[in-house]
Amino acid sequence: MTHNHVSRHQTDTRTRLLEAAEALSRRLGPGNLSLDAVAAEAGVSKGGLLYHFPSKAKLLEALVAHHLSRLDAALRAEEATGRPNAAITAYMDQFLLECARQKPPASGLLAALAENPQLLEPVRAQESDFLARIRADATDPDFATVAFLVVHAMRAMKMLGTEVLDDAEAQAIIGWLNRKLQDGGG
Template sequence: MSPERLPRQPTETKRRLLEAAESLARRLGPGNMSLDAVAAEAGVSKGGLLYHFPSKAKLMEALVEHHLSRLDAALRAEEATGRPNAAIKGYMNQFLEECARHTPPSSGLLAALAENPDLLSPVRARERDFLDRIRADATDPDFATVAFLGIHALRAMRMLGTEVLDADEIEAIVGWMEKEIGARGQ
């Protein structure tokens, strides 16, 4: 999918299936996530699941797109405000919202990438688009890039279970980055 095209919102059934797949990947691990389990978790027949996702590979691809679409929507909402540094603030806010939900990180994304490394290419392209938008919108593009990379590091630690900061420390460091971005915008 090209970064410029706005993604369609998934249907209610598709959304339930994606949420079920993500939840199962968190609980059971990527290798133990079956189409039967996803259908049961979502309360959808296996035929209904196969109608939307004809294979596990297509479901994994959709999980990656779903994750990236949420990030894109957060950036676009902030960018629409027209405020300086809106894109990086949206990126940071999306991460803080993920943390505030107190759910394990999106191992659905990790599951999909582990199952099909070819999905890294669209992830890389979308993340590059996010960074380009963040830099274009920033009053200090270099600091915005460092903030983007910092959020990436925090998100990766959560996803891999290698956190070296607790929730308060994460909130403090992201708060510091937001304050610095604000100060650089004046």
């Protein structure tokens, strides 16, 4: 077996484990995430899981990093287009994708943060970076900031199960924000 094949296999297994952890936290709730359940969900032995994540804390840390890296990749891809408001548009689009994917709404991120509040710091740092990038390429940085905060409010409500908007209403608000951004902001 070549080194590349081993690395790719290990990366695939790691990704499968993270996706299994996310799926389980959505299905069972954030408090019921166990290493045994994640291994079973991913079709990996517990030893295989422990090879990648030697503790539940390490799994949760990786789950947070996985969530943030997906969001970062989506923003970078859109930013590379050079279009005005690309970062905030990608940020809102990713929120809508999360909404479509997460039924019920409890996310792997919530499970990780509930288990280990210290993981909030990398989330805070990454979100600060996202906001700086959003403001930097916005035609109206203040309006883009408001759009960012709207997404955060809707995401928090969804994670906590306190939504006041259904999915169609949330999509309509995001659509309205996008139209306002195209028109130059608020």
